[in-house]
Amino acid sequence: xxxxxxxxxxxxxxxxxxxxxxxxxxxxxxxxEGEFVAVMGPSGxxxxxxxxxxxxxxxxxxxxxxxxxxxxxxFGENELADMRRTQMGFVFQQPTMLKHLNILDNIILxxxxxxxxxxxxxxxxxxxxxxxxxxxxxxxxxITQVSGGQLQRAGICRALMNSPKIIFGDEPTGALNSKxxxxxxxxxxxxxxxxxxxxxxxxxxxxxxxxxxxxxxRDGAIISELTLPKFNGMDTDGRIGQVTAKMREIGI
Ligand SMILES: Nc1ncnc2c1ncn2[C@@H]1O[C@H](COP(=O)(O)OP(=O)(O)OP(=O)(O)O)[C@@H](O)[C@H]1O
Numbered sequence: 001x002x003x004x005x006x007x008x009x010x011x012x013x014x015x016x017x018x019x020x021x022x023x024x025x026x027x028x029x030x031x032x033e034g035e036f037v038a039v040m041g042p043s044g045x046x047x048x049x050x051x052x053x054x055x056x057x058x059x060x061x062x063x064x065x066x067x068x069x070x071x072x073x074x075f076g077e078n079e080l081a082d083m084r085r086t087q088m089g090f091v092f093q094q095p096t097m098l099k100h101l102n103i104l105d106n107i108i109l110x111x112x113x114x115x116x117x118x119x120x121x122x123x124x125x126x127x128x129x130x131x132x133x134x135x136x137x138x139x140x141x142x143i144t145q146v147s148g149g150q151l152q153r154a155g156i157c158r159a160l161m162n163s164p165k166i167i168f169g170d171e172p173t174g175a176l177n178s179k180x181x182x183x184x185x186x187x188x189x190x191x192x193x194x195x196x197x198x199x200x201x202x203x204x205x206x207x208x209x210x211x212x213x214x215x216x217x218r219d220g221a222i223i224s225e226l227t228l229p230k231f232n233g234m235d236t237d238g239r240i241g242q243v244t245a246k247m248r249e250i251g252i
Contacts, residue, residue: 001032001033001035002032002033002114003030003031003032003033003063003066004031004032004033004034004035004067004068004165004166004197004210005029005030005031005054005066005067005166005197005199006029006030006031006064006065006066007027007028007029007030007054007055007063007064007065008028008064008065008066009026009027009028009062009063009064010024010028010029010050010053010054010060010062010064010065011025011026011060011062011063012024012046012049012053012058012060012061012062013061016150022050022218022220024049024050024053024194024217024220025044025220025221026062026063026221027046027050027063027220027221027222028063028222028226029050029215029222031054031166031197031199032197033165033195033197034192034195034196034197035198036188036192036197036198036210036212036213036230036231037187037197037198037199037200037212037213037214037215038199038200038201038202038208038211038213038214038215039199039200039201039202039214039215039216039217040201040202040205040208040214040215040216040217040243040252041050041216041217041252042131042204042218042252043139043203044122044168044214045218045219045220046217046219046220046221047170047201047217048170048201050217051168051199051201051219052137052171054064054067054168054199055084055088055090056072056075056080056083056084057084057166060252063168066249067083067087067088067166068087068165075240082092083249085110085113086162086164087162087164087165087166088110088164088165088168089158089160089162089164089166089167089168089196090159090165090167090168090169090170090171091152091155091156091158091159091167091168091169091170091172091246092155092169092171092172093170093171093172093174094175095151095154095158096131097145097151097154097155098143099142099143101143102139102140102141102142102143103138103139103140103141103142103143103154104123104126104127104130104139104140105129105133106143106154106158107121107126107129107130107154107157107158107161108123108126108161110158110161111125111126111162116191119237122161122177126157126161127139127239129157129160129161130153130154130157132190133153133156133184133187134153134186135150135153135154135157135198138150138154140177147180148175148176148177149176149177149179149180149181149184151204152173152175152180152184153184153187154170155172155197156172156184156187156191158164160191163196164196165196165197166197166198166199167188167191167194167197167198167199168199168200169198169199169201169202170187170199170200170201171201171202171203171221171229172184172188172200172202173185173202173204173207174202174203174204179192180207181204181206181207182206182233185206185207185210187205188210189210189231198211200222203244205240205244206236206240206248208233209228209236209239209240209242209244210231210239211228212227212228212229212230212231213225213226213227213228214226214227214228214243214246216246216247216250216252218252220225223250224238224246224250226242226243226246
């Protein structure tokens, strides 16, 4: 299977002089095309830092990162930003949206920038995505007039606008109630079933149990992994049980 993302002995440090410490301490990780992975670990173990390093959002202090076969260090700053915008999707705990724009405009705005596609095509794509995730009727709504779950669906639409090869999600269900979280995970499962790789950082065993490989981090290193069959809607409790048992075993 071709690797879409490779991190080879990534080192990332913060601080200066005596205060300097490695938040990622030589992490090696590879994600297959179309794979669905989760990263778990205690607060401060380096999960988000790993995600930012792999996505080229932050530069690394050591090691190398490859996306789709290309070393990120070969990219200029603009090219890297362009690649992130067109080939990667990002979903955060709280989608950052502009208050003076409605939901639809927030979804299409990043795609309008520097795009060769015309505005009508971009809008049509956004409306199709909104339909798909169940928020079609909210296109003209203000972002303050929708629920957290609806806003997160809009965030997912925005992330999908350019048909990315990989989606990075940092606690995408962290601010949602359990029903909304499950619905959002259903959407991620669907997106993954269509071939998009997904990497989610999560503290939630229920979320991780929907993926097919969980990397467990502690102190800037991946200390263990758990692989599961691709989720097909069955045996949810058994999968959650496996994740929690593994967490207990490694003391997370
Ligand atoms: N820009 C920064 N400057 C200095 N230290 C940082 C910076 N970003 C992260 N850190 C430190 O790096 C460590 C790892 O942070 P990171 O956000 O990756 O952890 P995490 O595992 O995602 O935690 P959480 O589950 O709480 O989100 C933490 O100790 C954090 O304080």
